[in-house]
Amino acid sequence: MKILDILIVGAGPIGLNCALAAKKNNLTYLIIEKGTIVNSLYNYPLYMRFFSTAEKLEIDEIPFISTAPKPGRQEALEYYQGIARQKSININLYEKVLKVSKENDVFEVETSKGKYFAKNVIISTGFYDIPNTMNIPGENLEKVKHYYTEPYPYAKQKIVVVGSSNSAVDAALETYRKGAQVTMIVRHSEISKSVKYWVKPDIENRIEEGSIAVHFNSEIIEIKEKTVIFKDENGQIQEIDNDFVLAMTGYLPDFDFLKNSGIELQGECLNPLYNPETMETNVENLYLAGVVCGGKDTHLWFIENSRIHAEMIIKNILSK
Known part of the structure; x- marks a missing residue:
């Protein structure tokens, strides 16, 4: 049975950033994504432009070159998917994670195509898949x-x-x-x-x-x-x-998936419980990264201010 150091759920910008940080530190990892690379961005309006400038959307210090002050959907897709290609990131696409469970010190991750085992799991699933x-x-x-x-x-x-x-x-x-x-x-x-x-x-x-x-x-x-x-x-x-x-009433994280993974949800906004210094949830070695951390308050986290989650998580994993 192969046991990964890290399994990452979701290949959005923050999930990719977590994979890059794991790779830099010689940790074995795999991203599992139910759609394409940066699937939420792919499903954005065709002519959408970001609020942030290009440099604030960058991950792993890789330059994001944009022809406009505010990059659009297509430029972002080229940037993030290009990184996945150039850096040969390990990703399984069109594979949905169904369940995350833990026995002793190992997580079993059940998907639509199989089972995987990992010492640590990072959930970076965003919020765009379930309409409010x-x-x-x-x-x-x-x-x-x-x-x-x-x-x-x-x-x-x-x-x-x-x-x-x-x-x-x-x-x-x-x-x-x-x-x-x-x-x-x-x-x-x-x-x-x-x-x-x-x-x-x-x-x-x-x-x-x-x-x-x-x-x-x-x-x-x-x-x-x-x-x-x-x-x-x-x-x-x-x-x-x-x-x-x-x-256009907004979107929500998959709260059932979080609860079934053992993560506690708190308050009216169903904020998932995690340590803000390490991003580790109440389940040991199970981490959150990106927008999913905000519960119903989906405006709390975005690419610009959650890029740091990858470094925080990998630092905590290495410290153990």
């Missing part, structure tokens, strides 16, 4: 989309965009500019302050001039085949014609 649903009637209709890729399917359609964060604002602006009739339904009283600073004036101006309709302090209560029903800020029930709903 509204839990309302009609949400399972085909016209409801929790992921947005490009505006062209929505030309000349009546679109409801739910939310006011970056993803919602990008979807509203892009579909509007391709000829959609856009209405935003926003639970809060204004567009989110976290929206990219170069985009926020654009959406606010489109709302002010009436090009994009918006209902603040409002909430969808039902989605039908041809309409959407919502409660407005005055508590009145409104029904509007609708072809598609783009529910």
